[in-house]
Amino acid sequence: MTAVQWTRLDWASMSAAARGEALRRPAQVASASVRASVEAIVEQVRVVGDAALFALTERFDGARLESLAVTQAEFDAAEVSANVRNAIDDAATRIETFHRAGVPQPYALDTAPGVRCERMLRPIRRVGLYAPAGSAPLPSTVLMLGIPARLAGCPDIVLCTPPRADGSADPLVLAAAKRCGITRVFKVGGAQAIAGMAFGTASIPRCDKLFGPGNAFVTEAKRLVSMAGDGPAIDMPAGPSEVLVIADASADPRFVAADLLSQAEHGADSQVILVSDDTGFIDSVATALEAQLASLPRRAIAAAALAQSRAIRVPTLADAFDVSNDYAPEHLILSVEAPRAWLPRVHAAGSVFLGGFAPEAIGDYCSGTNHVLPTGGAARAISGLSVASFQVAISVQSANRAGLAAIGATATTLARAEGLEAHARAIDVRLECA
Ligand SMILES: NC(=O)c1ccc[n+]([C@@H]2O[C@H](COP(=O)([O-])OP(=O)(O)OC[C@H]3O[C@@H](n4cnc5c(N)ncnc54)[C@H](O)[C@@H]3O)[C@@H](O)[C@H]2O)c1
Ligand SMILES: N[C@H](CO)Cc1c[nH]c[nH+]1
Ligand SMILES: [Zn+2]
Known part of the structure; x- marks a missing residue:
């Protein structure tokens, strides 16, 4: 044993320090060395693009690739047993049912006579998903990412996953991608996959928001690219x-x-x-x-x-x-x-x-429920993945003359209290004209 x-x-019997x-x-122990290698990898991909992705994939995954994109022929050749296919389908159906019930709804109401406020929802246009496959390929993660992305209506979904040593993508991951209607899959993993989706390369399109769990390298890369001025948003630390x-x-x-x-x-x-x-x-x-x-x-x-x-x-x-x-x-x-x-x-x-x-x-x-969840203590303030994670909410307001008259004085008073005269006049000019 x-x-x-x-x-x-x-x-x-423990002191406060001992409790802390x-x-x-444990992952925090390694963070300095992880951070240094992730910084180097992200910079390499940002500057060199695809050539860096090929080299890093050979170094970290032991795979020599000719192309990063999974071809239709590879999708067709990916075989999974009927038993596993049924399990993927059964899981997907239940995940869909739960997530559909939680699809956020737009709303609209009058906050004063003649003043209407609304909140409308739009899918994020291009989302980049990461399905881990280092220690174990996780087709279940593809379902957890792909299903809410589809329910949100995202028109462009990109998926990265590390290749196996023979250069192929894991067939279970491809079967789950197929179930979610995802066709753009790239065989690249780790920090290099995150950098590829964050900044774009000749093969991989640049994405607006990145999603998905991964090891310490993936999690650190997500944090790093999200802080770059021109970088994408990220879902959460899911390490x-x-x-x-x-x-x-x-x-x-x-x-x-x-x-x-x-x-x-x-x-x-x-x-x-x-x-x-x-x-x-x-x-x-x-x-x-x-x-x-x-x-x-x-x-x-x-x-x-x-x-x-x-x-x-x-x-x-x-x-x-x-x-x-x-x-x-x-x-x-x-x-x-x-x-x-x-x-x-x-x-x-x-x-x-x-x-x-x-x-x-x-x-x-x-x-x-979704298994992409915050780790490292982030659950104090961050929720697990849902359809809302794949949407942006945009507020809208309209007002007629009576509506502006009803609320205008509040705005001009606050504007002048803040010393912002132009704001106040943008209201006065309308109310003063006949
Ligand atoms: N929080 C969540 O929601 C959630 C969900 C599912 C899985 N997970 C976690 O995801 C993780 C998956 O990790 P994994 O390793 O199996 O797969 P992974 O796909 O996240 O990582 C594999 C990649 O790591 C890179 N890598 C490995 N060693 C490296 C090194 N020394 N330097 C630089 N890059 C290196 C390689 O590029 C490789 O492709 C696990 O820790 C699991 O617990 C979390
Ligand atoms: N427990 C993981 C999240 O921490 C998710 C997972 C996928 N497959 C098996 N488990
Ligand atoms: Zn698990």
């Missing part, structure tokens, strides 16, 4: 996976261990945290983790993630929610008695899973 080496902590350290993300489980003694330790491992297996930089008010329960989860880890195909990755993870004993369940809100996890699992009753205490989390039969894995694939 592989020994589980996670850090066990007793919250009540306990909730620090290495995280889950925080709040569990009491009523939970099944095998279920909790399985949920922790399901996120630990994403990458050595994933972080999984158990918070419980019961020391004996934490012991049982540790035992279950060791038993389950032993037969896991990706046990080396999961064990590495566990090594930087935490099991925290808190005095009461209420304290567990304080810990969770401070950490602001991407995923929060409530494995407690009457979990819904605790929801009012949740103030910061990407997606919440209630009770023993809602494993985080259903949200990853097919419950219907």
Whole structure:
């Protein structure tokens, strides 16, 4: 059996500084070196374009490509079993249903007689999606990105995904793209893919907004290009996976261990945290983790993630929610008695899973919610992906003479209070003319 080496902590006996350290993300440790290499990669792509993309793809993905774009022939040749195709379709249908219910609606109302204010919605014209495929190809991510993009009405959708070493795109990723009606797919990954979509190259069109999760290189590249004066907008920091489980003694330790491992297996930089008010329960989860880890195909990755993870004993369940809100996890699992009753205490989390039969894995694939979620504590203020992420809202106002007369004095008074005389006169000139 592989020994589980996670850090066990007793919250009540820790100082504020020790608590802060306990909730620090592992990915932050590497950020200086990641930042330096991402800066170099982004600059190379920006200056050299396609030639840099070919060279970086050979260096990081081991693939020598003749063309970055996936051809129609490659799409046609991408084979997936009927079983997987049906699963993609079933997941897609449920994701569509949930996201369609959340499509934002325009609205209009009169704020004074003769003054009408509206908010209209438009799809972002060209969106760039990133589907990870470094450690494991994620066709489910294509669905999570492509379906809301389609529902928003985005006319131009570009998708990048790392190639396999033989230069082909993952067939499952292509099958999911097909299901979403995405035809412009490029075989490029990492920071170089983000830079390609941000600034445009001979092959890859420049995009208005970039979406999608990825490893620390992808996440840092998104942050960097979004800060460039001429760079695109981005959806959110959606980096290495995280889950925080709040569990009491009523939970099944095998279920909790399985949920922790399901996120630990994403990458050595994933972080999984158990918070419980019961020391004996934490012991049982540790035992279950060791038993389950032993037969896991990706046990080396999961064990590495566990090594930087935490099991925290808190005095009461209420304290567990304080810990969770401070950490602001991407995923929060409530494995407690009457979990819904605790929801009012949740103030910061990407997606919440209630009770023993809602494993985080259903949200990853097919419950219907989106799995592209904020990580690194961004859930304090940023929401997971939705149709609204792919739209811009534009406000509109119209007024007739009576309407302007009704509200004009307020505007001229405030304009003169701000010392902006031209603003005031733009109103007066209209009201003064017959
Ligand atoms: N937060 C979310 O919503 C969410 C959703 C799904 C997946 N994820 C996360 O996405 C990540 C996917 O990561 P991945 O690595 O499997 O795939 P990835 O596609 O994000 O990254 C692979 C690319 O990383 C680049 N790369 C690898 N090593 C590099 C190095 N040393 N220097 C520069 N570039 C390098 C390569 O170009 C490669 O193509 C995981 O951490 C997973 O947890 C997050
Ligand atoms: N758990 C990931 C988000 O952190 C999403 C995912 C895709 N496939 C499996 N899991
Ligand atoms: Zn997952």
